[in-house]
Each structure stands twice: as structure tokens, then as C-alpha cells.
Amino acid sequence: MSILRLHDLYVEYLRQNAFTGAPKNLYEPMRYIMELGGKRIRPILCMTGAEACGGAAEDAISVAHAMEVFHNFSLVHDDIMDRADQRRGLPTVHKKWNEPTAILAGDNLLVKAYESILAFQGDGKDAILKLFSKTATQVCEGQQDDMDFAERNEVSEAEYLQMIQNKTAVLLGCSLASGALVANAEDDIVQKLYDFAIAIGMSFQMMDDYLDAFGDATKTGKVSGGDIMEGKKTWLYIKSCEINAETPNWFAQYQQEQRATLVKSHWINMGLDQMILQKAQEYNQQGLTILSALTERGVNTEGLTEILDFLSGRSH
């Protein structure tokens, strides 16, 4: 139940702290992206981190908000870079307004994320600001790597995992660890919570790649095989290249649905669907191991277990 409670707590905070102001062309896109919805998993993680370490969710809420605002900053700018027209079925900011406004709204969101951390009064503030800055830089590095990889012929599994970790998992780690810092948790506990969130973030990403290729499109709401049609260098693509050097040729020869169907059947024959589920499971297991260690250190892991179950149990 704690996920739902924290979700509602955050959504109410967001409602009361919606971005408004002049010029309208700057603040309306900021409000628009924040209200597009989503699981709000980052603020939930942050408040869970505080509660797990004996603090109150309410004390962590401005820091939790910072994590969600930062996430939305990265969505706005990534959508420009990726030339994405839609997000959650609605036009992206640069499509609804224009690119200059999307750049600027993103910039101001990044500033507002910092401001939201600065609004927190507590001993952990300095450590949170440093972790947050380090994380923000890693997210930029991950996005640049992602763009660079698209232009390269070969990407190693290690490079891919590092990119994914920077692009998505570190912000989950930062969210959870920041909550712990709000509650003045000891360094080793903060580190373990960070590692836990990285592990479940990586597991989530592997499941995302699995579902994109092999999931039921009626449940995921995404085009089945979308990554394959786009020719994205996912973990599946990289592993496929390792196992069968013909992989790039399949992508070169076929397009669209034909490519998706062909590549998917190859990958199932190669057992890649099972391998990626196995990989996701390994990360999940890492998370569970860390949870045991945290329980021994006196951390209340109830909420964390719920989040792990929530993220790993999904079919969409």
C-alpha cells in the first residue's frame, strides 16, 4: 500500500506546486510536461528512502519533487534530440510549442530541480546536492553515449550497460539515496540503497527491452518490435551480434514489420528471449541480496520490497 499512498501524496504536492508565472511561453510547457502523468517512481523512491531510514515522507517531499522535475527536464530535452513527436499519446513540448521554447523550458526545469533541493532544510542537503549534480552529469553522459552508439558499428555489452546505467538507473539511485540522506542515514546505508535502486533500475530496463521485442503489444501499449524496426542498439542487438555475425545484415536487408518478424524469430531460436529475462532476474537477485543486508542493518525494507515487486511484476 505504501506505493499508492506516496504516489497520492506526491501528486497532491505537485498539484499545489504547479509551475506558473510569466512569461507564459516559458511556464506553460513546464507545467504541461509535469502533468503528462507517469508512475512518479522517482519521488516515490525518494520518500520510501526517507521512511526506510526512520524519516517522514513529508520531510523528503521537496527533494522528491526535485527528482521528478529533473526527470521531466531530461524528457523535454531528449525528445528534441530524438525528434520524438509524441509522449504518452500527446505532442511533445517542442511539437506543441517549438524547439527554442522546449530548450528553455527544460533549462528552467533543471534550475527548478536544484531550487527544490535548496528548499529542504536539513543536514543532508549538501550531500544531496553533490549526489544530484554527479547524477545529472551522468545522465548527460549517458544520453551522449546513446547518441554516439547510434553512429557506431560496434558497441560492447559493457559499454551498453554503462550507458543504460547512466541514462536511467543512476537517477533512481540518486532518488532513493537522497531520501535516506533526508533522514540522516549513515553512509553505508545510503550506499546500499543507491546500489539497490541501480539494480532494480537495470532489471527494469532489461524487462523494458524484453517487452519491446517479445511483449504483448495489447498490454504494453507500444508497437511490438519497435526497437528492432528503429534498428536500436539494445542489449538484445549487441548479444545477437556476439552470437551471430549475420545480425547487422538482417537489419540492413529488411525494413519495418518484416524486419521485426524476422529478427524476433531469429532471436527466439537463439534463446535471446530467455537470456534477457535471465539478465533481468540477475539484477533482481542483486536487489534482493542488498535488501537482506539492509534489513540486517536495521533498515525497514517493507516499502523497498513493495517497489521491487511492483517494478519486476509488470507485464507492461
Added chain:
Amino acid sequence: MSILRLHDLYVEYLRQNAFTGAPKNLYEPMRYIMELGGKRIRPILCMTGAEACGGAAEDAISVAHAMEVFHNFSLVHDDIMDRADQRRGLPTVHKKWNEPTAILAGDNLLVKAYESILAFQGDGKDAILKLFSKTATQVCEGQQDDMDFAERNEVSEAEYLQMIQNKTAVLLGCSLASGALVANAEDDIVQKLYDFAIAIGMSFQMMDDYLDAFGDATKTGKVSGGDIMEGKKTWLYIKSCEINAETPNWFAQYQQEQRATLVKSHWINMGLDQMILQKAQEYNQQGLTILSALTERGVNTEGLTEILDFLSGRSH
């Protein structure tokens, strides 16, 4: 002499703290823009603020660096928005690399600006972070206003001055005030220093507009009448509309050099060249009045006087 000394101190710091790292496509553009040169007026202001209040320039240098890094972040993103191909005679970041890389390099510069403030250890850090965040938001608001004004038929003088203050002067105010905060100056002194920098920033901007229209192109290095040819809504344009309702027609009927020549002769006949010099002089006088008050409060205003003379005495 203090301007030169502080300039060299900062340039040496910049040399030792050049941005490097992987991915290269993220860090090379960051280094490139930082090394394009410039007056380094923001770090100089910051260190001058510290010295004026009895502190050491060296103690303020990481905060000073933050101001310059932020300035360069705004240049990279503004150049994308303004579709500028060149800066200081060299290709802009999005031209030398591409737009996604320029967006991301800018984002990371903004993060690095915060990190550079976080590197400062002192009681004033929190106040500096808050002032810096407020300033960063004002700069975004100023840029959005600037873009909005280009689409509007009418802009009032008050709106224009507010836009210019946000877009350029507040960062000068923040730079000088932050230096004072490094030296633990009292609130009223911090505020006076902030107001002083705003005044000289506005004066500088008025001189910039004057020189663009009426300056000697061989000295300014810019195309004479560039703003007129672009049809920019400058203070001169807005005042011209107030005095003569025909102004928009001059801009609609004529193009390029013809427009510049015609409009300039109209403006000289209307006395606008003298009016804008007068306006610049008024801001300068505000600065001088604040300097007197600061001297009475025991602040060492030697460096500040030098900066005022440096900025107002220029012919380019």
C-alpha cells in the same frame, strides 16, 4: 590594475580546470566554448566583490568560475535558439558539432556551474546557491521574453528594460553579490553591490545598442546597423515608435544597408543617438551614487570604480 590581475588569475584557473572527460562529444564542446575567450567580466566581478568586502579573490574563484560557466551555458543554448552560426568569428557549438550535442553540452555546463558553487566551503554557500538559482530562472525568463517580443507588434520601454535586465544584467548582479557573500558581507552591502552591477550592466547594454547603431564598425568589429537590418526591437526602436508612428513602416519598406542608412538618419534627426547616450549615463550615475554609499559603509570601492570606468569608457 586589479581587472588585469583578476583576469589573469581566472584564466589560469580555467586552464587548470578545463573540462575533459568521456564521452568526448560531450566534453569537447564544453571546453571549446569556455576557451573562445571574452572579457571574463563575470568572474572578475565576483572576485572584485570578495576583495571589496575584505575577502580574498582566491577564496571566491570557484564561485567566480560558476558564473562564467553559467554564462557559457546560456551562450550555447541561445546560439541554437537564435540560429547563430558564428561566435567570436568561430563556428558556434551546434554548427561545429550538432544541435543535440549543443543542447547536452549546455545542460552539462549548467550542472557544472552548480558543482563549482558546491565546491566552495563557506557560510555564504546557501545564499549564493539561492541567488544563483533565482538568477538562472530570470535569465531563462529574459530569453523567452526576447523571443516573444520578436513576434509582437508592440513592446513597451518598461517591458524591454525588464527583459534586458533579466537577460544580461542580473547575472552581473549575481556575480558581484556572490563574491560579497563569499566574504560574508552584510545583507545591505550585498544588496547594494547587486544594484551597482545591475546599473552598470544596464548602462553597458545601452552603450551596446548605441554602438550597434551609431558606432564605428572599424572599432566595434560588428556590422554597423546590424540590429536595424535584423529588425530587432531594441530600446532605440521602441523609443522611435513612441516618437514617430511611422517607424514600423521604415522597417517594412526597406531592407539591409538601405534600411540601416535610412533609419540611422531618421534617428539622428530625432536625437535618439543623444537620448540613448543620456540613458546610459543615467545608469552610470546610479552606479556612482551606489559607490558613494558603499564607501560610506566601509567597502573598498577601488576595484568597482575601475570596472565602471572600464565598461563605460569603451568605444567597442
